[in-house]
Amino acid sequence: MALADARTGSGEPPKVSLLYNPALRSAVYQIVTLVVIVAAVWYAWHNVVQNLARANMTAGFGFLNSRAGFDVAQSLIAYSSDSTYFRALQVGLINTLVIAAAGVVTATIVGLLVGIGRLSHNWLIAKLCTVYVEIFRNIPPLLVIFFWYLGVLALLPSIRTIFQHVKENPDAAFFISNRGIYMPAPVFGENFGIVLAAFALGVVAAIAFTIWANARQRATGKRPPVLWVNLGLIVLFPLIVFVVVGAPLTLDYPVPGSFNMKGGMVIGPEFLALYLALSLYTASFIAEIVRAGIRGVSKGQSEASYALGLRPGQATRLVVLPQALRIIIPPLTSQYLNLIKNSSLAVAVGYADLVAVGGTILNQSGKSIEIIAIWMVIYVSISLITSLFMNWFNAKMALVER
Amino acid sequence: MAKKIVTALVGAAVLGLGATAAQADTLSDVKAKGFVQCGVNGSNLAGFGAQDSAGNWSGLDVDLCKAVAAAVFGDATKVKYTPLSAKDRFPALQSGEIDILARNTTWSISRDSQLGFDFRAVNYYDGQGFMVKKELGVKSALELSGASICVQSGTTTELNLADYFRANNMDFKPVVFEAQDEADAAYNAGRCDAYTTDASGLYSIRLKMANPDDHMVLPEIISKEPLGPAVRQNDSKWFDVVSWSHYAMVAAEEFGITQANVEEKKKSDNPDIKRFLGEEADSTIGADLGLPKDWAVQIIKAVGNYGESFERNVGEGSPLKIARGLNALWTKGGLQYAPPIR
Numbered sequence: 114m115a116l117a118d119a120r121t122g123s124g125e126p127p128k129v130s131l132l133y134n135p136a137l138r139s140a141v142y143q144i145v146t147l148v149v150i151v152a153a154v155w156y157a158w159h160n161v162v163q164n165l166a167r168a169n170m171t172a173g174f175g176f177l178n179s180r181a182g183f184d185v186a187q188s189l190i191a192y193s194s195d196s197t198y199f200r201a202l203q204v205g206l207i208n209t210l211v212i213a214a215a216g217v218v219t220a221t222i223v224g225l226l227v228g229i230g231r232l233s234h235n236w237l238i239a240k241l242c243t244v245y246v247e248i249f250r251n252i253p254p255l256l257v258i259f260f261w262y263l264g265v266l267a268l269l270p271s272i273r274t275i276f277q278h279v280k281e282n283p284d285a286a287f288f289i290s291n292r293g294i295y296m297p298a299p300v301f302g303e304n305f306g307i308v309l310a311a312f313a314l315g316v317v318a319a320i321a322f323t324i325w326a327n328a329r330q331r332a333t334g335k336r337p338p339v340l341w342v343n344l345g346l347i348v349l350f351p352l353i354v355f356v357v358v359g360a361p362l363t364l365d366y367p368v369p370g371s372f373n374m375k376g377g378m379v380i381g382p383e384f385l386a387l388y389l390a391l392s393l394y395t396a397s398f399i400a401e402i403v404r405a406g407i408r409g410v411s412k413g414q415s416e417a418s419y420a421l422g423l424r425p426g427q428a429t430r431l432v433v434l435p436q437a438l439r440i441i442i443p444p445l446t447s448q449y450l451n452l453i454k455n456s457s458l459a460v461a462v463g464y465a466d467l468v469a470v471g472g473t474i475l476n477q478s479g480k481s482i483e484i485i486a487i488w489m490v491i492y493v494s495i496s497l498i499t500s501l502f503m504n505w506f507n508a509k510m511a512l513v514e515r
Numbered sequence: 516m517a518k519k520i521v522t523a524l525v526g527a528a529v530l531g532l533g534a535t536a537a538q539a540d541t542l543s544d545v546k547a548k549g550f551v552q553c554g555v556n557g558s559n560l561a562g563f564g565a566q567d568s569a570g571n572w573s574g575l576d577v578d579l580c581k582a583v584a585a586a587v588f589g590d591a592t593k594v595k596y597t598p599l600s601a602k603d604r605f606p607a608l609q610s611g612e613i614d615i616l617a618r619n620t621t622w623s624i625s626r627d628s629q630l631g632f633d634f635r636a637v638n639y640y641d642g643q644g645f646m647v648k649k650e651l652g653v654k655s656a657l658e659l660s661g662a663s664i665c666v667q668s669g670t671t672t673e674l675n676l677a678d679y680f681r682a683n684n685m686d687f688k689p690v691v692f693e694a695q696d697e698a699d700a701a702y703n704a705g706r707c708d709a710y711t712t713d714a715s716g717l718y719s720i721r722l723k724m725a726n727p728d729d730h731m732v733l734p735e736i737i738s739k740e741p742l743g744p745a746v747r748q749n750d751s752k753w754f755d756v757v758s759w760s761h762y763a764m765v766a767a768e769e770f771g772i773t774q775a776n777v778e779e780k781k782k783s784d785n786p787d788i789k790r791f792l793g794e795e796a797d798s799t800i801g802a803d804l805g806l807p808k809d810w811a812v813q814i815i816k817a818v819g820n821y822g823e824s825f826e827r828n829v830g831e832g833s834p835l836k837i838a839r840g841l842n843a844l845w846t847k848g849g850l851q852y853a854p855p856i857r
Contacts, residue, residue, distance in 0.1 A: 182674045184689045194677035267704040291705055292663065372651075372662040372708045373688060382706065383690075463692045463701070469668065472602050472693065476669025479630035481606045 161482060176478050177202070183473060185465045187381060198474050205470030206491060212387055212466060213453045213495070219392035220452060221445075224399025229429070231404050242400065249397035254455050257394050262386035262462045267291050269382075276369045286366055288374065291382060295367040298378040302361025311354035312347070319343040383464035387456065395452045402444045406437035438510050446503035450496050457492075467491060541614050541746070541753035542587070542805050550593045553580035554613035557598030558695035561719040562829035562837070563619045563639075563742075564598075572596050575828045576617035578818040579638055579744055582760040583615060586810040591817035600694055602669040605630055608745060615757055616745040619713065621671045626745070633754045636761035637743040638821075639829075640841035640850050642736035643675050644714040646721060649731050651708060656735035660685035665698045665707035667691075672712050675738040699723060709733075713740050718835050752805055759804060763811045765853035766791060767820035768844060774819035777812055791856045800856065811856075821851060 131137055165172050177199040184194050188204045189211065230242035249257065269291040270278075279285060288295040319342075326337045355362070367377025410433050418428035459466035468488065475484040545551055555576055556564030563574040572580075572594075581591040597613050608616045609631060619641075620626075622634035645664075647653045656679075666673050668691045680687050690707050692698040699720055702710040710720065714736060721727045744761070746754050767773070770788050772780045781792050789795045793808040801808040818824050825842060826832045843849025 182677060184673075184677045184687075186689045186691055194674075194681060263700060263704070267701075267706065271705045370661050372659075375661070460693050461697065463668075463690055463697070465691065469691070469693070473668045473673070473691070476602050476605060477674065479605055479609075479626075481609070 165482075172482065174483055176480050176483070179478070181474070181477075183477065185470060186463065187384065187465050198478065201470050201474060202467070202487065205465060205467040208459075208465050208470075209453075209456055209467040210495070212384065212391070212456045212459065212464070215388055216391040216395065216452050216456065217449050219388070220395040220399055220448070223392060223396035224448075225403055227396060227400035228403025229407070231400065232407055246397045246400050249394050250401070252394075254390060254394045255458050255461060257390040258386055258458055258462055261389050262382060266382040266386055272373060275374070279369050286364075286377075288367065292373060293379045293381040293385065295374045295377050295379050297364040297366045298376070300363045300365050302359075302363065304358040304361040307358050308351055308355045308361070312351040315346040315348075315350045318350075319346040322346065381464075383459070383462045386462050387459050387464050391452050391455055391458075394455075395448055398448050398451075399445060402441055402448065403437070405444075406439075406441035407433055409440045410436045435510075439507075439512060442503060442507040442510060446500060446507075449499055449503065453495055453499065454492065539747075539750045541750050542756055545587060545614055545753075549588070550595050551580060551584045551587065552595050552597060552612070552614045553577075553583075554597045554599045554604055554607050554616045554618055555580065556618045557600055557603075560619065560695070560716060561722060562715065562833060562835045563719070564596075564617070566598075573828065575638055575824060576619060576744075578764075578824045578828065579617045579757075579761060580615060582764060582814045582818050583757055585813040585817035586756060586760050586763070586804075586806050589807060589809070589813045591813075601667050602693055605632075608632065608747060611747075614746070614753070619716070619742045620745055621713075621740045622743050622745075623671060631748045632745040633748050633750075634743050634745050635754065635758040637741040637850075638761055639715060639742040641713040641715050641740040641742050643672055643711060643738040643740055644717050644736055645733045646702075646710045646717045646730055647708060647733060649729055653709075653733065656733045656737065657683060657685070659687065659709055661687065662708040663688040663690055663706065665690045665692065665702045665710045667695055667698055667712060668693050670712070671738070671740065676711055679737045695720075713742070715742075715829060715835075715837060718837055722834055755804055756806065760814060761821075762853040762856075763791075763814050764818065764821040764824060765844070765851050766856055767811070767815050768822040768851075769846070769853060772815055772820060773823060774815060777815045781812070787856070 162172065178197050180194075181196055181198050181201045182194050183201075185192055185201060185204050187208055189207050190200075190204060192200055192204050227242045227245055230238050231246065233239045233242070252260075269289055272290050272292050275288045275290045275295075278288070286297050322342055323339055326339045326342075330336045365376050367374040367379070369375070407429075414432055414436065415425075415428050418432040419425075423431065456466055457468040460469040460472060463469070471484050471488055475481050478484075555572065555574070559565045560574070564572065564576045565574055566572050577596070580594045580596070584593045585591040587593075597607060599607055599613075599616075599618055604616055604618050604620065605626075607613050616632075617638075619639065621641075622637065626632055627634050645656045645659065647659075653659065660680075664676065664687050666676055666689055673689075673691070676687070676689070690698075690701060692701060695712075695716075698710065701707060702720075703724060710717065712720070714732060717732050721730050721732070724730055744757050746757055767777075770780070770785075770791065772788065772792075777792070780788055781794050783789060783792075786795070790798055790800065792812050793801055793810070798808070801810045804810065807813070819827070822839075822844075825839065829835045829837045830839065839847070839849060841850050843851065845852040
């Protein structure tokens with residue numbers, strides 16, 4: 114009896130004041146937090162509405178359908194001053210995505226090369242890469258942008274010099290001026306779709322061949338000539354189709370106009386300055402991440418590869434880098450996100466990105482709260498999508514434990 | 516740039532959270548805090564809002580800020596200046612960060628109604644023009660088809676530019692900058708063929724170029740740009756103080772009262788002048804505005820009459836040497852006109 118009592122007594126939780134009940138406590142904390150957040154959001158919203166009403170301003174996104182009235186310098190989609198604010202925002206968003214994509218790709222390539230270069234046994238290459246990293250990662254990105262825009266691109270030959278040059282060399286097709294790089298623009302003929310289809314077919318065939326070649330290498334130990342066959346499939350095959358359907362591609366050459374070159378394509382100095390600055394700035398950080406990743410792979414791994422007869426290049430490519438990637442990818446994601454967000458510095462050199470176009474709309478329409486909300490939503494979306502992709506890539510690259 | 520986003524965000528946050536910050540009696544607020552917070556041009560626009568190497572502000576817009584401070588406090592130094600870009604100026608006023616926006620801002624119907632501001636006084640009648648390098652050989656804006664044109668973002672200029680080229684079936688390549696300094700540098704470096712902004716601004720920017728004589732302002736004026744101070748809507752007391760500070764300067768010029776002779780004019784027998792200068796025994800003009808009785812005297816002592824301020828800042832007494840033109844008194848064929856002070 115006494116024993117049973119003792120047993121039930123020890124089975125029940127000790128009687129303590131409700132104040133110290135962990136379950137209750139955590140519930141109370143969460144409810145209080147929730148109430149505070151909801152109250153704060155409600156308070157902010159209420160005040161926005163009230164203050165806007167007091168200032169005789171209306172909130173809402175209806176203004177996006179009104180006529181923009183201003184021109185945008187760089188636009189990849191049809192846009193004129195008769196388009197709507199919404200269209201202008203689309204132009205800005207596309208320009209942001211273009212600079213982000215171009216910057217991420219270039220920064221990755223340059224960063225990878227410099228990161229590996231810092232570990233090179235060649236003294237000069239290693240030191241040059243160190244100097245590069247130390248210079249670019251220690252200068253604010255805005256200054257790097259100004260350096261390219263005002264320090265380099267603005268000093269290129271003026272458009273008048275180019276006109277003179279064209280007079281002397283009527284056959285010239287590429288021009289570098291302080292108004293950008295002019296080059297011939299491709300004009301696609303009717304049958305160009307067939308060439309594209311042939312190219313797509315070639316790529317699919319090349320992938321299939323590579324899979325087959327890998328299987329064959331595993332089965333027989335001999336590697337079929339993958340590089341040559343793939344080159345033939347991807348380059349030669351579409352080229353033959355291109356000639357067969359009658360070369361449906363002409364070039365539109367830039368020629369001097371009244372003030373600027375007419376025709377052709379131009380990459381403006383605003384884009385170039387931003388692109389070069391963001392790529393080279395972020396590359397310096399990526400180089401350090403790559404170096405850390407490679408250093409993080411134990412030395413025994415490369416020694417073992419040498420023992421198996423791999424050359425240093427092969428050892429790096431086949432053994433060290435795949436392992437290093439697991440260390441590299443998570444911090445690399447942060448650098449990509451930084452680059453995307455830094456692209457908003459475009460406004461300093463007049464590249465029509467989301468912030469620049471949005472800022473103009475904000476000023477012309479006075480809808481500051483709405484525009485800032487749109488900015489935040491779009492940047493968060495772009496960043497989240499990038500993160501999701503990188504997380505997926507990371508999971509794919511992660512060590513598969515057997 | 517980051518700073519600008521911060522300003523915009525702060526603007527939004529203040530608008531959102533500072534329920535108590537936005538109110539409809541700026542005059543009492545200004546009296547309580549002891550100074551006028553004035554939003555002026557942040558790009559050193561000589562003649563309108565510019566800072567010298569010692570940090571002293573001067574310009575036509577700055578004089579208006581000083582006039583308001585003189586009217587309220589009898590002390591023209593009780594002004595704090597907030598230098599603003601074209602893009603930041605409206606959120607700064609909406610959020611209550613500044614009390615007056617005196618930043619060569621064009622009075623337009625959408626700014627008056629949609630943005631929630633009030634405009635009335637016009638301290639400079641301007642119009643948009645183009646500046647080009649003389650070596651281009653361009654004599655008229657109508658010859659600019661195909662040109663690259665530097666322009667500041669978020670201005671009426673940007674909209675007029677698009678409309679003008681569209682109306683004349685010409686095309687152009689805009690090169691858009693947020694800050695005027697960057698636009699200046701780009702034009703100077705040959706990034707653009709032409710620079711467009713208000714004509715007064717063009718003369719001011721021309722002075723900043725390495726060799727001002729290499730540049731010329733084209734004859735076409737493509738828009739009306741009445742520049743004047745803006746205040747928040749629904750605050751008529753403060754609106755009155757700001758508007759009448761400008762009109763007092765114009766009225767002083769009409770009466771022939773100057774910085775030098777104001778004390779002497781106090782003794783005038785002219786009832787209009789006596790009333791204006793607060794010398795009429797039972798006059799309540801100052802009190803009705805919420806100002807001291809001698810508010811007009813203080814304004815004239817601080818900045819002089821409109822003509823004096825004009826000549827000192829943008830006219831013959833300045834490097835800009837702009838003629839009075841539209842800004843002459845109405846009696847001399849201009850548009851400057853003060854409503855009756857009675």
